[in-house]
Amino acid sequence: MAANKEIKTIGVLTSGGDAPGMNAAIRAVVRRGLSRGINMKGVLKGYNGLLNEEIIDLTAVDVSDTIQRGGTILYTARCAEFRTEEGQRRGAEVCKKHGIDGLVVIGGDGSFAGAQKLANLGINAVGVPGTIDLDIACTEYTIGFDTAVNTAMEAIDKVRDTSTSHERVSIIEVMGRNAGYLALWCGIANGAEDVLLPEKYDYDEQQIINNIIDNRKKGKKHHIIINAEGIGHSEAMAKRIEAATGIETRATILGHMQRGGSPTCKDRVYASIMGAKAVDVLLEGKTKRVIGYKNGEYVDFDINEALAMKKTIPDYQYEISYSLSHNYSKNV
Numbered sequence: 001m002a003a004n005k006e007i008k009t010i011g012v013l014t015s016g017g018d019a020p021g022m023n024a025a026i027r028a029v030v031r032r033g034l035s036r037g038i039n040m041k042g043v044l045k046g047y048n049g050l051l052n053e054e055i056i057d058l059t060a061v062d063v064s065d066t067i068q069r070g071g072t073i074l075y076t077a078r079c080a081e082f083r084t085e086e087g088q089r090r091g092a093e094v095c096k097k098h099g100i101d102g103l104v105v106i107g108g109d110g111s112f113a114g115a116q117k118l119a120n121l122g123i124n125a126v127g128v129p130g131t132i133d134l135d136i137a138c139t140e141y142t143i144g145f146d147t148a149v150n151t152a153m154e155a156i157d158k159v160r161d162t163s164t165s166h167e168r169v170s171i172i173e174v175m176g177r178n179a180g181y182l183a184l185w186c187g188i189a190n191g192a193e194d195v196l197l198p199e200k201y202d203y204d205e206q207q208i209i210n211n212i213i214d215n216r217k218k219g220k221k222h223h224i225i226i227n228a229e230g231i232g233h234s235e236a237m238a239k240r241i242e243a244a245t246g247i248e249t250r251a252t253i254l255g256h257m258q259r260g261g262s263p264t265c266k267d268r269v270y271a272s273i274m275g276a277k278a279v280d281v282l283l284e285g286k287t288k289r290v291i292g293y294k295n296g297e298y299v300d301f302d303i304n305e306a307l308a309m310k311k312t313i314p315d316y317q318y319e320i321s322y323s324l325s326h327n328y329s330k331n332v
């Protein structure tokens with residue numbers, strides 16, 4: 001495959017919340033590009049670094065010894081200025097000034113919206129899904145989710161040990177301001193009695209209290225509530241539940257530990273393939289694309305179509321999470 005004549009230089013940046021596997025994706029973009037004779041540049045600190053022209057040359061050695069590391073060697077940021085038309089216009093100008101013919105944006109739904117704006121201004125931006133939230137509609141997988149959900153699951157197992165010993169109720173808050181996938185998966189994987197998702201929770205706390213009292217009467221020694229960050233207020237919830245049930249209740253907020261750590265095999269492999277594919281898509285001459293994983297295949301979509309897609313929590317999975325946790329015979 002000969003490289004597309006149009007493209008001499010490709011830039012890569014990471015944006016939004018970091019996600020384990022972003023380094024594997026950067027490495028793949030850089031190595032794939034270099035192997036096709038392309039100059040590779042790294043834009044530091046997401047769209048912030050783009051606006052500040054924090055742009056470096058990247059060689060194969062620069063991405064050595066990174067595939068196993070959490071975080072992102074290019075750093076990341078959230079950039080309010082890039083949400084403005086003026087910021088986006090300047091971002092496009094900076095790309096042109098530095099000869100960036102194609103830009104790979106590794107990030108979540110917000111970062112893709114930024115990439116779409118750059119694409120509309122003539123910068124060929126390609127999105128690679130990197131977020132622990134799993135909330136990008138065009139893809140069944142987002143880089144970082146597997147590591148984060150395993151980190152959260154293991155932490156919740158540990159809380160459960162002490163919670164059961166003390167016969168307490170535990171509210172464990174997991175990340176996800178707008179997305180409940182981490183919470184849902186932990187709910188199923190940890191056998192939680194209640195799972196509160198931003199997309200689903202009806203704020204009927206009395207129902208949770210009734211569940212706790214009911215389960216105690218049946219002999220259950222613990223009650224694990226997974227609460228997504230988007231619902232939040234776990235400490236206050238714990239106080240209210242303790243007052244209403246008379247059962248000691250503790251809140252644990254897992255926080256940013258869920259975003260760190262060495263990526264799992266799944267995250268390294270998906271990141272490597274998606275990163276390389278982003279370069280291939282650019283060199284095939286395609287424009288305004290995002291990479292996804294659908295029905296067992298690595299695919300690419302038009303960025304506008306991808307961003308118009310909607311993703312919702314599957315009712316069936318949510319219902320199963322609830323029904324299994326209330327079949328307490330295996331879990332008491």
Ligand SMILES: Nc1ncnc2c1ncn2[C@@H]1O[C@H](COP(=O)(O)OP(=O)(O)O)[C@@H](O)[C@H]1O
Pocket residue numbers: 015016017047077078079080081082083084107108109110111112113114115117130131
């Ligand atoms: N609608 C938008 N238009 C332009 N840029 C956006 C838009 N939404 C988000 N961005 C840019 O992408 C950055 C990351 O978005 P954010 O939603 O915080 O994280 P993520 O990409 O991980 O979902 C924002 O800080 C902003 O710079």
Ligand SMILES: O=P(O)(O)OC[C@H]1O[C@](O)(COP(=O)(O)O)[C@@H](O)[C@@H]1O
Pocket residue numbers: 016017018107108109110130131132133175176177178229259
């Ligand atoms: O790091 P911050 O700014 O506290 O952001 C927290 C948010 O980032 C995430 O960890 C990842 O979200 P994004 O991938 O959309 O950036 C969310 O789960 C969480 O709500």
Ligand SMILES: [Mg+2]
Pocket residue numbers: 016108109110131133135
């Ligand atoms: Mg997001």
